[in-house]
Amino acid sequence: MSHQVALSFEDGVTRFIKVNPMETVADASYKARINIPLDCRDGACGTCKAFCESGSYDGGDYIEDALTDEEAEQGYCLPCQMMPESDLVLQIATTSDVAKTAASTYTATITALHRFSESTVGFTVEIPNRDDLVFLPGQYVNMTVPGTDQTRSYSFSTGPTQHELSFLVKITEGGLMSEYLRDRAQVGDELELAGPFGSFFLRERKRPALLLAGGTGLAPLLSILHKMQNDGSDLPAHLIYGVTFDHDLVELDKLAAYAESLPNFTFDHVVSDPASTAPNKGYVTGLIEPQHLNDGDVDVYLCGPPPMVEAVRTHLDEQGITPVNFYFEKFNNSATGPAGEAPAPTEAELAAAEKAAAETGRPVALGAATPQPGDLYEIGEEHPPVADSDAQFDARMALELGALELTIGRLTEQQLIEYRILAEASTASIDKDRFTDAAAFTDTNAAFHEFLFRCCGNPVLLEAYNRLEVTQLMHQVLRTAEWVDERVPHDHLAIVEAFERNDRAAARELIVDHAEHAKETMRRAIAQRKVVTA
Structure with missing residues (x-):
């Protein structure tokens, strides 16, 4: 019988292939036009070496130089020789781009x-x-x-x-x-x-929102407004739309329609050209009022050119306001590629971020990377620093709720099996409300939380998650920790069960609750470290 093999690439993309009886994984991959690393095809060079996360297989024939006995015992294998005896999950040592496999x-x-x-x-x-x-x-x-x-x-x-x-x-x-x-x-x-x-998207709404658009940066914010309307949210949202010339203004009728149909939504537009006939002349920052910032208890979503992003940052600093969340997407219309237009960014170039240490007192920056020449977009997030690590876990939860929407009801049977295996593995280092091995838990916990992002087929979202550096923070804080909220491992299993039932509402509630349980575990560990060092 044939078996399904999951090929998990380094950039977070996972592709599935069917391997027929007496067929090697490499042959099946190339039949599916997924060009995993390969050279000799005889088990002699080791170029195709991969790691088998789960499943059984016949390793085939190979020489010691290609794969040592110790490596084989650890789970390494040669796809050019191996034949599955069950469904498999393989880690492939390259990116999906190199392997010429891509998103849908x-x-x-x-x-x-x-x-x-x-x-x-x-x-x-x-x-x-x-x-x-x-x-x-x-x-x-x-x-x-x-x-x-x-x-x-x-x-x-x-x-x-x-x-x-x-x-x-x-x-x-x-x-x-x-x-x-x-x-x-x-x-x-x-x-x-x-x-x-992309990782620029509407997060779960808990507070007012300020939406800032520059030029055609209005597009993703129109999509966000449609989602707000569908969700029936009555939280305040204000949009400020800025352009250079009057003829750059578009879709004002749609904004007016949302102002009529979406409770507590308002908008303004502004034109920088002094000769404009618009009621507001100048820049977006000139229309940001104190009530829009809500003393910092606000989610800011900004899509526009880099100078606009920096101008908004400067304005917020001058006002002494640090928003709870600041999500931005920069685009550079002046960037030119070989054809005179900004080329599409590569998946690896798009989202990058930095996390400032909480003790610096500066925002926790979760984006963006320095763009490579020709990049069109930079995507990032910023959150206020908190000594008890809540910001990182809230940001992780927000990303996970997005990943949930992209994957619920779409995971294959094999993916659900892998998800359950990862959940069960994360429980092995906990005995009721005590860590038996905090470091091992941190590693298995990281694999569990990364799983949905790997299944999205969106390397930018995976990169946004990785840049939160939650795992690094947990390794630092939990190194000597003993107590853990005993609901944490049960949360993992319950989330998987919700996915197995295709129960979106339950999964969302569990992810939100799990974030609170994780934060409580971190708070206790931080407090204990302070007592020890006092």
Whole structure:
């Protein structure tokens, strides 16, 4: 009989292949157009060496130079020789990009074009398998420019539950996609999409929100507004939309409609051109009022060019305000690639972050990385420092709730089995409310929490999670800890059970509760360390 093999790549992407009887994993991979490392195919070089996380197999024939007996005992294997005897999970020592496997792709058909002005084009597409494309409000896809092998990245301006998918594009002179949309695009044209990508998305709402958009950075915020409306939230939300010239203003009618239909939503727009006829002239920061910041108890979502992001940061510093959460996505319209337009960022380049130590008194920065030449987006987060580590765990919870939406009801039977194995492994180092091995728990706990991000097929989201450095913090704080909230290991198993039942509501509640149990464990450990060192 055939077996399913999960190939887990270093960038967090997991791909599944079917391996037939008497077929090696490497042969099956290449049949599926997944080019894992391979050279000799005879078990002589070790190029394809991988690690088997679970399952049984016949290791085949190979020489000592390719794989030692000690390595084989540890679980290392050679895909060019191994034949599965059960379903397997393999760690592949390369990224999915190198292996030429990628996120899901879709063929879309343009159903509407709206050339708003000389500076902006909007367009709408449909895909036949719409239910297969699950995204979070604020995320983006990569599009292949028709007639080329070049891709460009655009955020959805429609919500996750809307059938049609819409986008806003700023026209850049000499840009491949810009010129296609401006000069040649027609209803009925086909576009290739890949994604979704990105870690800029609406988190669970607990407080007022301030949404700041620069130019076509309005697109992901429109998607976020649709989600807010669907959720029935009545928490205050205010949007400030800034552009350079009057003709850059788009979708004001949609914003007005949301102001009518979404409780406690208001918006302003501002134009920087002194000759503008708009009621507000200047910049976004000039319209940020104290009530919008709510004394810092606010979630700020900002999408715009880098100078706008820095201007908002400066404004907040001058006001002495540190928002509870500051999520941003920078895009650089002036960045030019070989074709004169910003190329799509690579998955590895997109999201990066830094965490400032809590004792510095500066914000905990969870993004963004220095962009590589030609990058279009930088994505990141900032949260206020707290000595008891709550910020990291709240940020992890917010990301996990996003990963939940992307994976619930979509995990395969094999993935659910792996998820349960990881949950059970995390309980082995706990006896009721005591750690038997805190370091081992921290490692198995990290594998459990990373799992959903690996299943998303979104390396940017995985990178955002890794940059929180929760595992490093736990290793530091729990090194000598003894007490653990006894609900923690039970939470892991209960979350898996909710996924097995496809119970979204239960899974969300459990993830939120688990964050509180984890924070209590960390607080107790920090307090104990202070007593010991006093």
